[in-house]
Amino acid sequence: MANILKVKAKASGGKTQVKMMAKHVMESGQRKDSKTGELIPALFLNNLVVKHADKVVFEANLGPAVSKNPYIAFDFEGGAKGDELVMMWSENTGKSATETAAIK
């Protein structure tokens, strides 16, 4: 499956700055289809875990109030150029996947 996360991670001064953007509709389940008047079922990312060297460095639990194509930025101590970050995400439907990105 195609990756949905775009990750920019940059190491400097002993810290790594991570900026992530997920390509996702984040459907809240509260909008109505303008043609049928039926509610569009909720479909959103509800969990995102970032690991560096097998250690969890960040975890987010998201609700549908997070904007479409969610953007999250955070910093953690450690990390070096070339290290791998592992991102695990899941949707409210239970669908999940793991993606990786390198620190620059």
Next chain:
Amino acid sequence: MSMNRRTVVKAIATGGVLIGASVLMPRLALAAWNKNAFEAKDQMSAMKALLGEGAVEDSAEVTLKAPDIAENGAVVPVTVESSMAGVESMSIFIEGNPSPLAAEFIIPAGTMADVSTRVRMGKTSKVTAVVKANGKLYSASKEVKVTIGGCGG
């Protein structure tokens, strides 16, 4: 948003499916997605469901950055920062949204208490960041005016 019988029944039905799925799925995460907190309709019950009964104290060591006026409620940039040590989690609540809890960030040791994201706001409302540090709750709030809501459709 109208709450008629049909939507309520549907919500209960999908909720049941989700619970079933989460039982079958191996948990990847450390902290489970708190369904009660994310689906709570008012801020007090969302906070209680997520963070427990503890008192929330306003603190100058919690910084909430958000615009004074958000032209587009669909994309409101929010940054939560704290200078405190021992931060365990940071959560964002939007009082005027149908479900006030927007996001919860777990901050393991070694990660900075400084997270940025973008949230939806249905209407002008108070935005509150709650930081859990050393088992206690601290908060900062800010009123954000929304010109165009981000929850309609």
